[in-house]
Amino acid sequence: MMFGRKVMQPRLVAWQGDPGKSYRYSGVTWDPDPWGTAVAEIRDRLTTKLGIRFNSVLLNLYRDGHDCMGWHRDDEPELGPEPCIASVSLGAVRKFRFRKMGDPRQKAEVELGSGSLLVMAGRTQELWQHALPRMLRVKESRINLTFRVIR
Numbered sequence: 001m002m003f004g005r006k007v008m009q010p011r012l013v014a015w016q017g018d019p020g021k022s023y024r025y026s027g028v029t030w031d032p033d034p035w036g037t038a039v040a041e042i043r044d045r046l047t048t049k050l051g052i053r054f055n056s057v058l059l060n061l062y063r064d065g066h067d068c069m070g071w072h073r074d075d076e077p078e079l080g081p082e083p084c085i086a087s088v089s090l091g092a093v094r095k096f097r098f099r100k101m102g103d104p105r106q107k108a109e110v111e112l113g114s115g116s117l118l119v120m121a122g123r124t125q126e127l128w129q130h131a132l133p134r135m136l137r138v139k140e141s142r143i144n145l146t147f148r149v150i151r
Contacts, residue, residue: 010066010067010068010069011060011061011062011063011067011068011069012060012061012063012067013030013058013059013060013061014033014058014059015030015031015032015033015056015057015058015059016032016033016034016035016036016039016056016057016059017032017033017035017055017056017057017150018032018035018055018056019032020032021055021056021150022078022150023056023058023076023078023148023150024076024078025074025076030058032056039057039059039145042088042145042147043057043147046086046088046117046147049117050084050086050119052084052086052149053149054086054147054148054149055148055149055150056147056148056149056150057145057146057147057148058145058146058148059143059144059145060143060144060145060146061141061142061143062092062094062132062141062142062143062144063141064092064138064139064140064141065092065094065134065135065136065137065138065139066134066136067134068131068132068133068134069131069132070131071099071129071130071131072129072130072131073101073125073126073128073129073130074120074125074146074148075125075126078150078151079125079148079149079150079151080149080151081126082121082122082123082125082126083120083121083125083148083149084119084120084121084148084149085119085120085121085125085146085147085148086117086118086119086146086147087112087117087118087119087120087144087145087146087147088115088116088117088144088145088146088147089112089113089114089115089116089118089142089143089144090114090115090142090143090144090145091114091140091141091142091143092114092138092139092140092141092142093111093112093113093114093138094111094112094132094135094138094142095109095110095111095112095132095133095135096109096110096111096112096118096130096131096132097109097130097131097132097133098128098129098130099128099129099130099131100127100128101126101127101128101129132144
């Protein structure tokens, strides 16, 4: 839902996780599909690396540089006050942008290559918005796995 109307997401999305770990954003509730073997292996490696047992993951397929995600925060109530989101990127290199809440002139940008891990924790979702902009010259696909803890 954007501005009170339904719009197509500019990416393909799936939700996996532990039973009962539903996630609601943009007016849509996602009930988890069971963990896929490869995704569960990545989750387990993240648990070892970060010391956090993620119980869900949003899987995003950006088919090419036309697919994108606008400015937003992952601040849904079921994520808790200071969520930790571990973002694993596979495939095409894409720019990932941040801008400060209350002062959008403060910006940061990072290129996320295949195999990269970006962790957003603490007050990140409170203080910053993030986006994956269109990059029309990118012809390859990108898979992004955003691991989360649903409370």
